[in-house]
Amino acid sequence: xxxxxxxxxxxxxxxxxGSAYRIAMxxxxxxxxxxxxxxxxGWAALAPASLCxxxxxxxxxxxxxxxxxxVSFLVQWRVWLEKRLGRNxxxxxxxxxxxxxxxxxxxxxxxxxxxxxxxxxxxxxxxLVAVPSWRGQPLYQSYLIVxxxxxxxxxILELRGKxxxxxxxxxxxxxxxxxxxxxxxxxxxxxxxxxxxxxxAHRKVVEAVGVGLADGGSVDGYVWETLAQTYPxxxxxxxxxxxxxxxxxxxxxxxxxxxxxxxxxxxxALLDMSSDPAGRELLAYLRLDGMVQGDEALFxxxxxxxxxxxx
Amino acid sequence: xxxxxxxxxxxxxPLRVMFAVVGTAIAVTAALVAWEYDSLRQNRxxxxxxxxxxxxxxxxxxxxxDDIWRAYEILQSAREPxxxxxxxxxxxxxxxxxxxxxxxxxxPRTFPIGSSPAELGGAYAELRARLKQHSPTEQQVVxxxxxxxxxxxxxLVADGVALGHVIFGYSKTPFLPQFVDLVERAILVTLLxxxxxxPVSWIWARKTGEPLVRLAGAMSHVPDELEAATRxxxxxxxxxxxxxxxxxxxxxxxxxxxxxLESQMLTSERLAAVGRLSAGIAHEINNPLGGMxxxxxxxxxxxxxxxxxxxxxxxxxxxxxxxxxTVAALLVETKTKDRPFEPADVEDVLILVEAKLAxxxxxxxTEGQLVHSLPLPATLMRQILLNLLLNAxxxxxQAGMIKLGIMAxxxxxxxxxxxxxxxxxxxxxxxxxxxxxxxxxxxHGLGLWVVYQIVRQLNGGLTVFSEPGYTTLHIEIPYDETx
Numbered sequence: 001x002x003x004x005x006x007x008x009x010x011x012x013x014x015x016x017x018g019s020a021y022r023i024a025m026x027x028x029x030x031x032x033x034x035x036x037x038x039x040x041x042g043w044a045a046l047a048p049a050s051l052c053x054x055x056x057x058x059x060x061x062x063x064x065x066x067x068x069x070x071v072s073f074l075v076q077w078r079v080w081l082e083k084r085l086g087r088n089x090x091x092x093x094x095x096x097x098x099x100x101x102x103x104x105x106x107x108x109x110x111x112x113x114x115x116x117x118x119x120x121x122x123x124x125x126x127x128l129v130a131v132p133s134w135r136g137q138p139l140y141q142s143y144l145i146v147x148x149x150x151x152x153x154x155x156i157l158e159l160r161g162k163x164x165x166x167x168x169x170x171x172x173x174x175x176x177x178x179x180x181x182x183x184x185x186x187x188x189x190x191x192x193x194x195x196x197x198x199x200x201a202h203r204k205v206v207e208a209v210g211v212g213l214a215d216g217g218s219v220d221g222y223v224w225e226t227l228a229q230t231y232p233x234x235x236x237x238x239x240x241x242x243x244x245x246x247x248x249x250x251x252x253x254x255x256x257x258x259x260x261x262x263x264x265x266x267x268x269a270l271l272d273m274s275s276d277p278a279g280r281e282l283l284a285y286l287r288l289d290g291m292v293q294g295d296e297a298l299f300x301x302x303x304x305x306x307x308x309x310x311x
Numbered sequence: 312x313x314x315x316x317x318x319x320x321x322x323x324x325p326l327r328v329m330f331a332v333v334g335t336a337i338a339v340t341a342a343l344v345a346w347e348y349d350s351l352r353q354n355r356x357x358x359x360x361x362x363x364x365x366x367x368x369x370x371x372x373x374x375x376x377d378d379i380w381r382a383y384e385i386l387q388s389a390r391e392p393x394x395x396x397x398x399x400x401x402x403x404x405x406x407x408x409x410x411x412x413x414x415x416x417x418x419p420r421t422f423p424i425g426s427s428p429a430e431l432g433g434a435y436a437e438l439r440a441r442l443k444q445h446s447p448t449e450q451q452v453v454x455x456x457x458x459x460x461x462x463x464x465x466x467l468v469a470d471g472v473a474l475g476h477v478i479f480g481y482s483k484t485p486f487l488p489q490f491v492d493l494v495e496r497a498i499l500v501t502l503l504x505x506x507x508x509x510p511v512s513w514i515w516a517r518k519t520g521e522p523l524v525r526l527a528g529a530m531s532h533v534p535d536e537l538e539a540a541t542r543x544x545x546x547x548x549x550x551x552x553x554x555x556x557x558x559x560x561x562x563x564x565x566x567x568x569x570x571x572l573e574s575q576m577l578t579s580e581r582l583a584a585v586g587r588l589s590a591g592i593a594h595e596i597n598n599p600l601g602g603m604x605x606x607x608x609x610x611x612x613x614x615x616x617x618x619x620x621x622x623x624x625x626x627x628x629x630x631x632x633x634x635x636x637t638v639a640a641l642l643v644e645t646k647t648k649d650r651p652f653e654p655a656d657v658e659d660v661l662i663l664v665e666a667k668l669a670x671x672x673x674x675x676x677t678e679g680q681l682v683h684s685l686p687l688p689a690t691l692m693r694q695i696l697l698n699l700l701l702n703a704x705x706x707x708x709q710a711g712m713i714k715l716g717i718m719a720x721x722x723x724x725x726x727x728x729x730x731x732x733x734x735x736x737x738x739x740x741x742x743x744x745x746x747x748x749x750x751x752x753x754x755h756g757l758g759l760w761v762v763y764q765i766v767r768q769l770n771g772g773l774t775v776f777s778e779p780g781y782t783t784l785h786i787e788i789p790y791d792e793t794x
Contacts, residue, residue, distance in 0.1 A: 163423070163424045163425065165380070194425055195379065195424050197377070197378065197380050198378075198380065199380040200380070204380060208380060208383070211420075212419040212420040212423070213379070213380075213383055213415070213419040213424065
């Protein structure tokens with residue numbers, strides 16, 4: 001799915017204003033480069049001088065594959081990682097998966113908690129570090145949800161001509177899977193819905209469907225279930241119509257050329273979280289059992305869907 | 312049923328002032344409330360217009376980029392409840408595209424994305440009509456008739472082209488609670504002010520009306536109780552009430568002197584009538600009396616001289632003589648030729664009453680004296696003096712005092728005799744000079760009658776002042792100075 005030319009023109013002016021505009025430029029590689037350049041300048045200016053003297057901080061990109069808007073939790077997690085790794089850790093958050101992927105590939109980040117879909121797309125540039133284990137398995141599902149007052153819809157096919165909410169164009173559960181589903185049914189995903197939009201976070205898909213802004217949405221099952229526990233009002237306004245098969249849980253990845261020592265240390269820290277009381281507390285907050293080393297084979301199904309759609 | 316016109320000024324003036332005060336308070340309150348309501352409305356419209364412009368500018372990019380979620384989030388933030396200003400809360404927040412189709416709204420179930428609000432009909436169809444009539448790049452305030460809402464439509468303008476509109480719908484009646492609150496507060500403040508102003512103006516108004524009320528009260532005593540009429544407590548200012556009061560007092564004084572004059576005239580007319588009557592009777596008695604006395608004289612001289620006849624004649628003569636004396640007293644004759652009144656006459660009279668004075672241990676003080684003789688009949692003048700002094704001695708307290716004043720000047724003789732005895736009651740004053748009007752056991756009550764008759768015949772005047780502690784008889788008799 002590509003945006004119109006007008007969008008690109010506007011984005012040039014609004015380059016510093018927000019992620020929503022920048023994502024529009026993904027169609028044009030030249031513009032992406034310019035955006036990156038600006039980001040780098042920004043980073044150099046913002047880096048605290050005191051940290052430059054020591055070992056450079058470990059930079060970890062975060063995406064809305066989990067509820068990444070809980071600032072106090074992130075501080076605790078960062079403190080835990082710093083203690084465990086013996087060095088500064090920096091969490092980097094951006095409005096879209098694509099920005100984090102770009103930062104990672106541009107070596108501005110060392111690690112990232114990413115969705116399986118961008119991982120398989122950029123597998124050449126990335127290394128699998130660990131996969132969170134949820135409900136005993138490093139697997140999750142994509143949920144198709146509709147507003148709770150819609151009691152009839154049984155499948156995505158019944159949403160023809162309706163308004164649909166995706167989370168992020170680089171999300172497996174929030175974009176790739178529903179598109180694959182439509183494709184498999186012989187539908188053209190671009191024309192199937194009358195309108196569709198991105199909310200750039202799974203939680204917001206739940207909100208958009210809950211208030212009726214969208215007639216349906218596709219959301220990360222893990223996020224939906226976690227919300228059902230922490231913010232039941234949000235999920236209660238929605239109804240899960242169908243669930244995908246098991247898919248590889250959004251993994252922690254590293255850029256391909258990250259120093260081996262950093263890679264090992266970070267992987268060890270993640271894998272050890274479940275054996276440390278503070279780490280378990282953090283995992284409990286995330287509703288995760290722990291981290292497993294995982295295997296790229298976990299993401300084969302995602303890779304297959306992506307390949308099918310790319311054809 | 313009491314008519315307002317019949318009400319006393321004591322109530323009428325304060326009531327009118329109350330009406331004026333309350334009326335003013337209500338008018339001022341109503342004006343303030345109306346003004347406040349107007350400014351509330353203008354305030355909200357201004358707020359809606361500026362918010363609409365800001366939102367329209369912010370929403371240009373999301374609409375251009377087809378970013379429904381971002382547009383929704385922006386709208387949502389504009390609709391977040393603001394408890395400080397609930398009236399500024401829009402009930403409808405909507406973004407439409409250039410074809411008047413919903414791009415995003417805060418109430419997607421009412422306004423689904425892609426639908427036309429005009430399908431809802433009513434006000435929303437009217438909005439579309441308005442959009443077509445006016446320049447699409449112009450901000451508009453629309454109040455569709457029959458709708459509970461009014462709308463502010465702000466265009467999303469990019470490069471001079473309207474991409475759509477942000478539409479705020481505001482309830483027309485959200486001011487009601489605020490308005491009621493405003494009215495309540497205004498009434499409270501008005502009542503507070505009135506509780507201060509009302510008693511003050513009531514008192515002022517009462518004060519204004521009070522002198523008039525008192526004046527009216529004083530007037531009600533006229534003409535029966537003139538003394539009470541002038542006793543009212545009315546401030547002696549120079550305002551109209553003061554002038555009225557002065558005029559009223561003058562009128563009462565004149566009324567009083569007129570009444571006195573009338574009662575004097577009544578008294579002297581009565582005395583004159585009594586005088587004429589007694590003179591007539593005296594004449595009628597005198598003629599046969601003279602005959603009878605002559606007959607007795609003749610009988611005594613030429614009649615039988617037995618003892619019984621002599622005794623009977625003597626007793627008849629004595630009785631008739633007493634009648635003659637009494638009648639003579641009633642008939643005061645001034646026509647007889649007499650010698651002039653001299654200073655020695657006064658001394659004679661004082662010597663004559665000495666025995667009486669000593670009897671009651673009364674002291675006489677003489678003020679003034681006669682320097683030379685006056686052309687007045689001495690016998691009558693002595694009679695006046697004697698009668699007055701004897702009366703005074705009788706009336707004076709035991710071991711009391713009498714004051715005799717004599718003065719002759721410019722053809723007028725003034726005599727006054729004052730005693731310190733019990734005063735003459737008001738009700739007896741009118742009959743004081745009538746014959747046989749005595750209050751005493753002794754005397755025949757002709758003394759003052761004789762005095763009065765003499766003074767009248769000498770063209771004089773007689774005045775009595777009697778107050779507790781003293782009684783004065785004052786006599787003025789004119790005389791011919793040229794002699």
